[in-house]
Amino acid sequence: MNATSLEELCYRLSTGSSTDLSALLPTGIQQEAGHFNVFNLNDFAQPAREKPALPYACRAFYKISLLIGRSQARYADDTVEVTQPTLIFSTPKVPFHWLPQERQSGQFCVFTAEFLQPTKSGVLLDELPIFKAPGYPIYSLSETDYLHVKGIFEQIHAEIATDYVYKYDLLRTYTLQLIHIGQKLQANTALHPNHNASVRMTSLFVELLERQFPLETPQQHIRLRTAIDYADHLAVHVNHLNKVLKETTGLTTTDLIAGRIVQEAKVLLIQTDWTIAEIADCLGFADVAHFAKFFKRETAFAPGAFRVQANSLNYT
Structure with a gap:
């Protein structure tokens, strides 16, 4: 799928005008694995600065993004400036728009709630602090955290291309690693609610x-x-x-x-x-x-x- 069609599909999904998830899913995905895929921003066309803000993420999916490059995340009541390597968590329940200020690089993975709950003992995404706590789950990364997150995304890219029979179990583990990194960063910023x-x-x-x-x-x-x-x-x-x-x-x-x-x-x-x-x-x-x-x-x-x-x- 080319960059333009990805952008258009994301927009249709975000506005409710399309429910076709198959275009974002890897071929041959196991039915019991839920829906999951990973992308590199370098593979996609970059939106021009003069274009209006785009819905950032396909709203049918949860999304974890590693962004590098200046941009803005625009919520209903606030705008968050992204100026350094940043980890962003998106949920279908909290809409926001993304406006790049320069060419972006980075990676992101998309998945449905079912991906992390293939069994009765699976993770309830909306009960996790990263998706439940108030505020915006956007976290600037230190050099150490950036290298850690970048390494996990590289492992995801490598694993999804294999024919290992249990690869989606492994991909769930990598996804949970990213979630726990975010929750650690969330805990650090929430130590003092007044943000002193x-x-x-x-x-x-x-x-x-x-x-x-x-x-x-x-x-x-x-x-x-x-x-x-x-x-x-x-x-x-x-x-x-x-x-x-x-x-x-x-x-x-x-x-x-x-x-x-x-x-x-x-x-x-x-x-x-x-x-x-x-x-x-x-x-x-x-x-x-x-x-x-x-x-x-x-x-x-x-x-x-x-x-x-x-x-x-x-x-x-």
Whole structure:
């Protein structure tokens, strides 16, 4: 099927003037597999910018799209700007229009609800958070998430071309992977319903900080040690991160990092038999002297004295 006929068919389906799904389905599809297919946007004619917005997705289908290129998703009461690699989930129940601002690339898959519920134990699509929660399921992707999603679409393209007898079971698994990626992104953006950017940044920082711990062996080392390390990982300027954390917690980035490191140091001194040099090393200090100076500043005890006192209290 050529690009023009695909565009026309999608429009007819979206407006209810056509119910012929067969043109979008791969040949030889198993009846029990439901309806599923995958497309690459590079294979289709690109709508010109001066054309009116097109219904984005065939309304008879659920659709998962990976979009690259500037465009707009226009809903009844809002317009969402798409400016970076983006994962979009479409449902027949929520109409919207798509207006490309430049040539697009990316991929999308279309499927009916029956595709994910071939048995009584199948997934009820409309009960999934990605299709049930309020708001628009449009998620900008980090470089890591983009590569992950792109890889899944590549697996879908490769698998649908095979004659593997259980390939639609595998394609369901890939589709569910995409849905769960979206739901993780949805959960991150829904942590705070008021969409307070400062609170969200603080939440991301705290999560990243906690993921450095606990340390299980002397060979394990924390990966992020300084305020700049965390700012780089969160893709913000260190001054902005400091400002946000100061507003939301009353402490600077360095204060929060130091507090968590000293907390871990106390645990290691009390609960392990690691040498002080090993503890200093895995906590990211250049040598024992730097660690001892830091620990005494934070606790008023030298590491060795703290360990002796803690052990004495435990013994007593």
